[in-house]
Amino acid sequence: MSLVENLVYEYESFKLEIPIWKILDQGITVLSGDSGVGKTTIFRILIGLEKCSRLKWTFDGIDLAKLSVPEKKLGVVFQSLELFPHMTARQNILFAAEARKVSEERYEKKLKHWSETLQMKKFLDQKAGTLSGGEKQRVALVRAMISEPRMLLLDEAFSSLDEKLRQESREALKVLLKEEKIPALLITHDRQDIEALADKVSVLKEGRIVEE
């Protein structure tokens, strides 16, 4: 288990108060809740994009909250995917590999394997801006996973896709996580995501985790 403690955040009338929250260190933990309850804020706090001074996040004996954003070594897929539009799919993935200093041999091996598994070969050398929603989704997933992160965090990562592509993306995520044995935290309000992927569900309501 990884343990999140003292997640307290206030912004005008909005307040988050989570004294303790357990995230699985294997499988997928889903954080669910209605729109506007603060799921994305929690996501951003955990990544380190929002400040939360008293936060403690223990993972494998390390307090991740004390580390800077890059040092946390998390794989992240935002709702908007945030692919670099001027780069090809391959360059996007290479960027992440270079950032985490993944060896060339390892990068090539992983890319070859995943591009076959996720059927990415035909669009690897296309500019990210020209890819379809499903293709972008797969590139974002591989980019997040290429550096073997401690944990994968996904914020409503399938919400912009149609149902068929969502199903494909869920399958792709399952395959990647199973192979890499990396835990994931998925933020979603989609019941089908929960049914298909969740090993544990935490429900956020009025700034608190009310159900686990």
Added chain:
Amino acid sequence: MIFGFFVALGFFCIKKKWLRATLEILALLPNFLPTLFTLVAIFNFVDPFPSGTFGIVIVHIFIYFGLVAVLLANQIESRLGGLVEQAWVDGISRFQFYTKVFFPLMKKDLLGVFLFVLVMCFSSFSVPLVAGGGRGTTLEVLIYEKMRLSTDWGAAVFLSFIQTLIVFAISLLAYRGRGQIADRAVSFQWLRSRAGLLLLICLLSAFVLGYAQGIVDGFLQMSFFYELRFALFKQFFGTIALGLLTGLLTFVLLFCVVWAQPEAWFQNFLRSYFAPSTALTGFAFLMIGPNEGVWPWLKIPIVIVLLSLTSLFRMSWESSIQALHSQRMMGQVLGASRWQIFRQIEFPQLIGRASFLAGLAALWASGDFAISRILAHKDLSLAMMTETLLSSYRISQASILSFFVFLVGVSLFLFFIGAGRVLSRKLSL
């Protein structure tokens, strides 16, 4: 403001997007091109030219009407949006619309644009220098005269301080004057004004015809330049050197801004920083180090860049950097170093815009005579020579010479854009 307002309504007459964009660019030309061209065009068109305050006002109207029109047209579209259609459908009279809807909703924007133009005209230096007829008609020219003629630095610094205070106060008001942005844009047929379109055509025609007339007259007197051919040759290369140096320096500084951008204090500084007095900055650089040999060639580009950087930043550099915010954040989350983010994300995507702005700075530098006049004891560029001719009322000769300045400036502008494209392509390979 009045001319700009009517021209803005004139823009709504045009349905074709390309035609509207073309007319907007044409209307903006007097503002974007160096002041020299507007001065030459108006000196040709308004003959005899009423030197003094009235003359300065005329030149400023020509320089700013297009900018005001484009700003107002965009603000009307973004702020009023569906309200125009609603009022039209409801059968409200135009008078009622303007008094009950338009002015109450647009007053902050109108005030903002008004104060912006006021600041620009208030701190204008090159226009009063030529159109003022040799009298200290603005604070800026008075500062120049205090230093140039009576070397009274104390009075000059005091006047400059007063000017900076006034400009800062007006700018603060202009900043507060911004209204709310609506999220829908619709048909503005109801607000269109054919008279506004006609006004735009008349003003642009005056600008173009005045300039063309000067060039034709100048061609008939080409023999005048024969005895100046060696000086012309030298100043042609001088213009290119000043333009190139200014463009390169701008390019480097723009990327320095990108590098420092994540720092909030630096962003706020650039947003709120207003260029100090042109004359004072020029003279301050005159006092630093020697002023012979290559020094004026280095000092002029530095001063031009210092004075124009904040305009370039606000013009489009700030928004271009902001647009990459999420990508920068993603790079950071992926563990990329500051250098990797700069090299692979920011630089390749900003190079096009940077080379455009560097080209613009080079174009401005090629047409500069005011700063050069302070820092150089003799004519170094074609623009300085043009101003000398203009001041001695040799309008035709000044016109033809300014046309060469235009050609050099546009060539420099295209050079920077082309260089940016080549670099961009090489980086994407």
